[in-house]
């Protein structure tokens with residue numbers, strides 16, 4: 230049980246990759262705090278944790294793009310848990326638009342949810358993780374994307390934000406290393422989640438993904454959660470400032 234007695238915060242915990250990571254952490258003994266905007270989705274995941282693992286999970290609905298809400302989250306965590314062991318910045322979203330058809334508002338919203346939010350969460354939650362005597366292996370995992378390595382079609386804002394997130398991860402890893410906090414990112418390729426649900430209903434799109442992926446298939450949220458949990462765990466105790474690409478071999482095709 231890698232996460233026994235660990236307090237873990239997961240953003241975007243109500244669906245997809247975040248939900249799969251919550252279930253995996255809980256299966257290995259963690260106390261998980263679920264964060265996202267839609268309370269009903271967080272309650273459903275909390276109930277799944279209780280039903281499957283007979284473990285209590287906690288939730289705190291938060292819009293991670295809003296600093297005042299992130300500050301309230303930090304206060305709630307400090308009051309109720311004191312310290313955090315692991316933080317997974319997984320919340321993210323995108324829209325499809327070509328560069329010259331993208332509005333400034335669309336551009337800024339995509340930056341806010343995929344990049345600015347991680348800055349805000351790190352700024353307000355990392356102080357709850359610092360362990361100056363370096364007793365614990367503590368870590369932050371940011372969920373970036375294959376698009377941060379190679380821009381996807383008609384997602385210029387998202388691709389830029391995720392590339393920024395991969396580099397922000399490196400910057401954060403340097404600042405937090407003296408406090409015993411490792412920081413890494415995980416970059417998924419195409420994964421079956423609510424984010425990709427619409428696209429994956431289109432057979433031509435699915436065939437194109439299969440052609441472009443060495444493993445010839447779309448990934449499952451659990452296959453990303455496994456890597457998030459590895460990066461978060463003390464098995465990865467000598468890894469910081471790294472990005473783990475989990476793309477089924479997209480970049481080698």
Ligand SMILES: NC(=O)c1ccc[n+]([C@@H]2O[C@H](COP(=O)([O-])OP(=O)(O)OC[C@H]3O[C@@H](n4cnc5c(N)ncnc54)[C@H](OP(=O)(O)O)[C@@H]3O)[C@@H](O)[C@H]2O)c1
Nearest residue numbers: 241244245246265266267292293320321374419420422424
């Ligand atoms: N699926 C893929 O193929 C893929 C590929 C590469 C990277 N990723 C990344 O993986 C992460 C998880 O995505 P997913 O595929 O699992 O999609 P998803 O099911 O849509 O999960 C995203 C979660 O983020 C939450 N969220 C969105 N905006 C938020 C905000 N402002 N504040 C708080 N929570 C917010 C959403 O819940 P609410 O709307 O209720 O807040 C949702 O539960 C994202 O960072 C995504 O960019 C996914």
